Amino acid sequence: MNPRRKKRLGIVLSLLIGVGATVGLILYALSQNMDLFYTPTELVQGKPDGTKPEVGQRLRIGGMVVAGSVKRDPNSLMVSFQLKDVGPAVTVTYNGILPDLFREGQGIVAQGVLKNANTVEAFEVLAKHDEEYMPPEIAEAMQKNHQPLKYTQQQTQGTAQ
Template structure:
């Protein structure tokens, strides 16, 4: 092998090693910020055969079960149950809940699994449905009738 090819091989090999090291470092740094999304059923029954481990950070989404919101009158501690189509999971949260939070409402909570059916949340986000409309716009649209076009009318 001539010296020029050998030099190119060393340079290309060095670049590949540096790129691999950079990707490895990025993945290692991002590993602490990854929150997997689960539903209450997936937490209890498992997701693709794996159940989350106690202490794991995760996101959970579901509906707040009516009648389960328990507020502590002395602190900002709130406990409520979340459900999707299966068993319920208890969420503990210490803080001010979003304005859209209410029983029967869909929410997404980010937190840590403290036992197989309890999550200690550090963030709670209330979801609104796609039918939401600001009150001012709803008032303006009261008199307007909207008819959905038929699929067969496009001739």
């Protein structure tokens, strides 16, 4: 092989190694910033494919705030509440000001870190914006569990007034 071909081969190999390293670092960074969505049932029992989040993993969880479960610390902004869908409840702790639309019986999505098997420490809490809206992830999860939300006659009369 003559020196000119060796030089070209070296340049091509170094470019391929550089591009490969760049793509590898990008994929690693994307996997570190990915937040997976779970319902309270999926968080406790695992997803249908058998995957379960690990302690310390960032995630998003959505469900309905259990009535009577909101506990506020009088000396700080720390709030804890239970979140539930059709299965077991999960405890969410949050240190900050909750959205104006947050209340018991409300659908919310919280983003945070899994602290133990059924406790999430949230750094962001989002509340739904009207009576008819449900986050798409929660509606999809409810459909998968074959238990759609049914409005009682009282609830529909209350929203019509």
